[in-house]
Amino acid sequence: QVQLVESGGGLAQAGGSLRLSCVASGRTFSSYTMGWFRQAPGKEREFVAAIRWSSGIVYYEDSVKGRFTISRDSAKNTVYLQMNSLKPEDTAVYYCAANRAVITTRAYEYDYWGQGTQVTVSS
Secondary structure, three states, X not given: OOEEEEXXXXXXXXXXXXXXXXXXEOOXXXXXXXXXXXXXXXXXXXXXXXXXXXXXXXXXXXXXXXXXXXXXXXXXXXXXXXXXXXXXXHOEEEEEEEEOOOOOOOHHHOOXXXXXXXXXXXX
C-alpha cells in the first residue's frame, strides 16, 4: 500500500524559510515523478514543483522559481521542498504526490497523495 506522509509545515514570517518532507513507502519509487502541490482556501490545487526520482530532473511553477528547491534522498525514500524567501501568498496546505509518468503539472495525473501539511506565512 502506497503511503505518502508530509511533515514540516508550520508558521513562518515573510522572508523566512521552511522545509517540507514527504516520506514515501509501499513500493519502489525510482521510476516515479514526485510532486508538490498547494491549495489555499477558496482556490484550486496548484502545482508547485516536481522531480523525476531516477534522473533528478526538476520543474518549478514560475512564482516559486529561485525561492523553492525540490530534492530527494533515495536512501530515506524522502522528497523535500525547501522554501526560502516565503511570502504571505505562499500560505496554503501543501501536498506531496506521486505519479508513474513523466513530470507533469496536472494534479489529475498523479496517482497517490499525502494528507497535506499547513504552511502559514505572516506578513
